[in-house]
Amino acid sequence: MLLDAAGTGNASETLVAARGWDMHWSYDCGAHGVFVVDVYNSDHTPDFKSPGVNEEGDNDSSTYHVDGAGRYYLEITTTCRWTVKVVESG
Secondary structure, rough: OOOEEEEEEEEEEEEEOOOEEEEEEEEEEEEEEEEEEEEEOOOOOEEOOOEEEEHHHHEEEEEEEEOEEEEEEEEEEOOOOEEEEEEEOO
């Protein structure tokens, strides 16, 4: 596993992948809220091929796939409880 993180509110996480990866994410706001995970590449610029997750609602979960290898930074912006688990794909 490349990353196993959970929390409430905003956070920054870093991961290094040798190949493509899958981000399994979930959030629970208890009421209407916003959950955003922006994906940045190694030089902290947005990864336009894999921009991230932008969700609105009470709660949700899904998997987000990124094809590339390398160092990535995840910026989580929310007031909700969340989990993010990243594993190499394939």
